[in-house]
Amino acid sequence: MAFEEIVCYSQTVILVLLALGYLANLRNKRGTISPKVEIKCPSCDYVITDQNVEYCAKCGNMLSHSEGLSLEK
Numbered sequence: 001m002a003f004e005e006i007v008c009y010s011q012t013v014i015l016v017l018l019a020l021g022y023l024a025n026l027r028n029k030r031g032t033i034s035p036k037v038e039i040k041c042p043s044c045d046y047v048i049t050d051q052n053v054e055y056c057a058k059c060g061n062m063l064s065h066s067e068g069l070s071l072e073k
């Protein structure tokens, strides 16, 4: 059936376009990623690449960016 062939073809084209758009989006995201902000431990100058950590992995010093958190000690 010619109609079914057309539907199948158009679906394939749509899938290809979606895949291309997805890949382009990935490339754009990679291109716009800013360079990693490195945090240095104020006590031992250990470079912390993970910004989610609150303490220095080397000396256990509390990092400055977690200043807002009130941690009892």
Ligand SMILES: [Zn+2]
Pocket: 041, 042, 043, 044, 045, 046, 056, 057, 058, 059, 060, 061
């Ligand atoms: Zn440290």
